[in-house]
Amino acid sequence: MYLNCHTYYSLRFGTFSEVELLELASQYGCSSIALTDINNTSACLNFCRKAQEFNIKPVVGIDFRNGAAQKFVGIAKNNQGFYELNSLSASYNHNNITVPNRAPELKNSVIIYPFETVLEENVTHFKSYEYIGVSVNELRKLPFTKYINFKDKLVIQQQVTLRNKKDFNAHRLLRAIDKNTLLSKLDKAEECNPTDIMWPLSELKQAYAQYPYIWENTKHLFEQCSIVFAFGENRVAQNQQTYLGSKKEDVKYLKQLCYNNLAKRYSNPSHKVKQRLKTELETIEAMDFVSYFLINYDIISYAKSKGYIHVGRGSGANSIVAYIIGITNVDPIELDLYFERFINPYRASPPDFDIDFSWKDREDITQYIFKRFNHVALLATYNTFKYRAVVRELGKVFGLPKEEIDRLAAEKQSTKPLDTMASLVVKYGKLIQGFPNYVSVHSCGILILQKPVHYYSTTNMPPKGFPTVQFDMIIAEDAGIFKFDILGQRGLAKIKEALEIIKYNQPQAPPIDINQIETFKKDPNINALLKNGRAIGAYYVESPAMRGLMQKLQTQDYLGLVAASSIIRPGVSSSGMKQEFIKRQRYPETRSQANPKLLEIMPETYGIMVYQEDVLKVANQFADLTLGEADVLRRGMSGKFRSRAEFNAVEQKFIANCKAKGYTQELTLTVWNQIKSFAGYAFAKGHSASYAVESYQSLFLKCYYPLEFMVAVLNNGGGFYSAEHYIHEAKMCGASIQPPCINTSQFENRIQHKTIYLGLGYLKSLEKIVIKRLLTERNFNGAYKSLDDLIDRVPISIEQLTILIRSNALRFTGQPKTELLWQAIFKCNANKAKTPQAKLFKPQQKQFTLPTLKTTAIEEAYDQMELLGFPLCSxxxxxxxxxxxxxxxxxxxxxxxxxxxxxxxxxxxxxxxxxxxxxxxxxxxxxxxxxxxxxxxxxxxxxxxxxxxxxxxxxxxxxxxxxxxxxxxxxxxxxxxxxxxxxx
Missing domain, CATH: 2.40.50.140 (Nucleic acid-binding proteins)
Known part of the structure; x- marks a missing residue:
């Protein structure tokens, strides 16, 4: 009988989760309640999912408000009504429109106006689906208003936001944080009432005993509502079901793509290749994943048409179908990739395709997806109140000085005694720690759905400019909604830009096919970079840890790099198996120390679990778990499980099976602890292989075109190291480094033969508008001839001109910097050259005679440290x-x-x-x-x-x-x- 319930997804307002709401409702005897978060539907799907466990009929809607001011509550009669409400909320969100006093006409929803608002506005006409909500406190006022006669329009609106006084305290803190005000100055209008709590159903009925028609109206309203979503084992895939409009046509097209492209990947396909392809196609069709593969293929095809470089990774990289049609560049036959890792009969979700593009190309890819497919949205993620954020926010709310807030935030584990106010911050911080703070955009998830997006959620329009749902990945998968992962990374941008730089800097160089991976893998010069730790700038293999690991392993081939990419992960490292793997790799005689059964299962990795597939293999072949149970372990390691109990049950079965097979307890626990130590950090082998492919592309460029490659690295934000270190690496590769110059530099770095000119963008305090003027004028009217010529042609202040001179960007004049500075001061003051408006006629510049003034190398270095952030000397x-x-x-x-x-x-x-x-x-x-x-x-x-x-x-x-x-x-x-x- 509660039509207006909030959870903490009523952001900075509500005080408990949707599950706690259901627990409360069950405790108080409710058979049905309505979840109506404020301008938000984040909790709705999980509320519907969990309601079954409490034997409660879920009803969902939205509490439409402007700030804390409630305008009306919308309740969905059915799924179509939920779609209407989500669409309405999205129209307000996307267009930044304040919620009006009256709701538009909705065919499948109920609208409830708060009694006080109706009274204030003297509303006399209500549509068939509109009602007046009356709380327990408002019953005293009802008999003295004309609305006592609107018997068929009155319903119970006992808002539920709190459970107790502690919740009210947390609520007030959240409101103060939201309004960025001291708690003592929080406007009462921003708070809910302390009486906005749930009553036991019997007591609620007693409160409305004088008005039985209100109870009956509310009961009838609940009876009209029914929302249905399928979850878990009963879920139905909600992704776009077909690519060409027919499943039969989709299957035919996927097979055609595979057989048309087979020769490009395998010039003489073996029986193993043909059999694997046949098996995969049959399984993909049987499990209804055909459209998922074709949609990914479509995205990749668009990227290739635009000349974009991509990397396809994730568990989908284990697929020969994905390899043949070009979604990935990883050959599963060469690597003996485990087919069941990405598809098995127990897996209800499609395989993961994490597709990386250059960070510069990703937005265009995203725009293409939104234009190409009908029902598309970005996936959300929740940013929660972490300890430091809570302390900082509450510190401001309680009026603590900044120094005290900084100290509290830094001393999470401090045992020092706290003063009264600091104690309050820590005490009340525990009330809201872990609450969602705001809904953000998932780093890479895109939803491509069969039904309109608003069938599942309302949407926000964040600064990225793409509609974003309000639920996260976990509940999406529970509801049968599977994301497409489109990521942006700088490594691919480096490769793409390096190829462009080579074309203009070495026009005589032969054309480069950056996809000649097989050739790169076998090149001893490229492999020497790995073995000797000289891969600075190359994606994923340049960090000190990887550089050291590859020298220890003496990595000098593709398979070795694939293994290294996974061994470096914390899961393998923390279990002690990284050191063991290195030992067995370097000293073959030690491999006999491996358990014979594990060595039989994983001969390539010397009996050591390195990849996620190894967990499946060991669980299945060592402990006789089914592939479905093994997949529970794999997902559990990645934190992708809903039920800890399910994971624990599989653990117990693993141990019991091992005991039944006669393994010692020591061996069983050793293997199990290795599995547990992965803790979500281990890579799928195909995932590691995808990284290795990209690394080889970068290494080819680093090996044969090091200077152009290092310029591309610098222009794309570097990598693991600072720009200063990449400049050092370029010097080690034979480059001459020149500071910015207004006649030769661009905004970014550029190269001429073996000379790298640092970009004007490196000058920290140089305004972008000044750089734009300098380059535009130079492009139209040629190089600058002198200081006078620069002052005549470009409007520039003495402060900005000083930066250029001190950075030696006018060294082409042949005049010392100190002399140029004095000349600039005299000329700018004389001509008052501070206006941004260019002069119509060239003025006559005054000439000044100055003594010779030299700049020392030390002074030059200090200027560079100030203006660039680092010296160009050692x-x-x-x-x-x-x-x-x-x-x-x-x-x-x-x-x-x-x-x-x-x-x-x-x-x-x-x-x-x-x-x-x-x-x-x-x-x-x-x-x-x-x-x-x-x-x-x-x-x-x-x-x-x-x-x-x-x-x-x-x-x-x-x-x-x-x-x-x-x-x-x-x-x-x-x-x-x-x-x-x-x-x-």
């Missing part, structure tokens, strides 16, 4: 100390187990927590010769010898070897002083 050229006797990075091998001193310029530093919660620091340096060395700073020295930013450090410690990879265990470190700026 930090070793700036140190103000004499170096002590030391070794170079290349000599580490000669001093194994000995203590040595190295000097290094810091490249990267990162922390790691031990199992005891203590911190260890890992650093990467380059020595005077530009060669890398790595250091480990154990707990005893982390705090004693801190690392304070970029610069040169003296590093003293013991040389250690880990599978022939040498690093330094730090005893002490110290940052060297640099020469001060002579200008003071």
């Amino acid at each position: 930090y070793f050229q700036l140190i103000n100390e004499k170096l002590q006797p030391h070794i170079k990075a290349k000599q580490l091998k000669q001093f194994n187990n000995k203590k040595v001193l190295l000097y290094g310029s810091l490249v990267n530093t990162r922390f790691h927590k031990t199992s005891q919660g203590k911190r260890i620091r890992f650093c990467t340096f380059i020595d005077q010769e530009g060669q890398y060395f790595d250091t480990v700073h154990f707990t005893k020295v982390v705090e004693k010898y801190p690392i304070h930013g970029l610069g040169v450090y003296a590093c003293y410690g013991k040389v250690t070897a880990d599978f022939d990879f040498y690093s330094l265990d730090i005893t002490w470190s110290r940052k060297l002083q640099i020469i001060p700026d002579p200008r003071g």
Whole structure:
């Protein structure tokens, strides 16, 4: 009998979840309740799903409000009514329209106006589907109004937002956060009433005993409503069902695509290839996934028509069908990919296709999908109140000073006593911690549906400009809605731009087919980059951890890189199996130490679980679990399960089966703990292989066109390292680096032969509008001839002109910077050249005679550090100390187990927590010769010898070897002083 119930998806208003609402309703004897969150339907699908467990009939709707002011409540009579309400809400959301006082005509919904609003507006006419909602408190006023005679229009509207006083406190805090005001100044109109609670059904009926017709009207209204969605085992796929309009035509088309393209992938297909293809096509058809494959194929075909590079990964990369029709570039036969990983009879969801595009191309791909298909929306995700956000928000609400808020936010585990106000922040923070704060856009999920989007949810229109539903991936899959993953990454943008740069910088170079993966895999020069840790700039293989791992593994082929891509993940690492894998890879005689059964199941990885498929194989072949049960384990590891009990049941069966097969408890628990340690971090093998393909494309460019590739890396935001380090790498590859120049630079970096001109965009304080004027004028009227010519042609302030001169962007004049600065000051002041308006006639510039003023290399470096963020010289050229006797990075091998001193310029530093919660620091340096060395700073020295930013450090410690990879265990470190700026 409750028509107006809120959950915490009434954002910054409600105080408990949809499941807690159902628990409350069940406890109070309700057989049916209506969920009506404020301008939001995030909880509706899960509310309908969970209501079955409580034997409660779900009714859904929307509480339409402007801020906290309720205008009306819409209740869906049926699924079509839910569609109407969602469409209405979306029209307000998308167009930023305030909710009107009266609802438009709706055929399958009921509209309830709050009693106070009706009274205030003196409404006298109501349509057949419109009602007046009266709360328990408002019953006292009802007899004294004319609406006592509107007997057929009165219904119960006892709003449910709270359960108790604690909820009311949480509600007031949420309202203060939402209004960005002190709690003491929160307007009462922004709050709900403390009486907005659920009553036991018997007490509610007693409250309306004098007005039995109100009870009957409400009961009749509930009887009219029925909303039906199928979930779990009963769900029906809601994605677009066909591609060509007919399932029969879809099957015919998919087969045609496969057999027409078979020869492109396999010039002489073996029986194994043909059989695998036949089996997959039959399974895809039987499981009704044909349209899913064809829609992905359509998206890829559009991308190829535009010249976009893509990577198809995810479990779908295990499919030979996906490989043949071009969704992926991973050959499942070559890699012996496990067919059941992406499709098996127990899997109700389609395989995952994570399709990566360049970050520059992704929006166009998304726009194409919205235009190409009928019912499309982005998937949502919820941003929740985390500890620090709660502390910061409540700190402001309680009026704490910023310093106190910062301290509280930083000291989550602090045992220090708190003052009264700080204690309140922490205490009340626990009330709202974990609540949804706002609905955001999923990083890559797109829904392509059979029915209109508003059949399932209302939509927001975020800044990206694409309609976005209000539910997340978990409930979407429960309802049979499966996302298409369209991602943007910079690695592909680097490849695409590098190819463009090569065309203009080396026009004589032969055409490059970047998809010649088979050739790249076998190239010894490319593989040498992996083996020697020289893959800086290449996607996924450039980080210090990957660089070290590949040197330990001596990775020099495609399969080795595929394994490395998964071994680096925390799941394999934390189980201790990474070290074991390296040992068995490097020393074949140790492979016999593997359990014979596991070695039989996973010969390629020496009996060690490395990929997600390995979990399926071990669960199925080692512990005799069915593939369906094995898939529960796999999904559980990825956090994609609804039922922890189901996962635990499979664990118990795993252990029981192992015991029945005669395995020792030690072996059983060892294998199970390896499975558990994956914890969602292990990759599917096809996923790793997809990354490896992209890595080989990048490595080809790095190997044979290093300068053009490094420019593309810099132009696309770099990667793991700073721009400064990629510039260093370009120097190591033979480039000459020039600071920005107004006659040769663009906004981004550009290359001429072997000279890289840094882009004007690197100049931190140079305004974009000034860069645009400079480049537009240069493009139309040619290079600038002098300072006078620049001032005459481009409106520019003395502040912006100073940045250009100090960065040496006018060095083509041949005049020293200091002289140019004085000339600029005199000329700009003389001509008042601060207006953005270009001059109609060229003015006569005054000439000034100045003494010769030189700029030193140290002054130049300091200007670069200020304006670019880094010097173009080495930090070793700036140190103000004499170096002590030391070794170079290349000599580490000669001093194994000995203590040595190295000097290094810091490249990267990162922390790691031990199992005891203590911190260890890992650093990467380059020595005077530009060669890398790595250091480990154990707990005893982390705090004693801190690392304070970029610069040169003296590093003293013991040389250690880990599978022939040498690093330094730090005893002490110290940052060297640099020469001060002579200008003071």
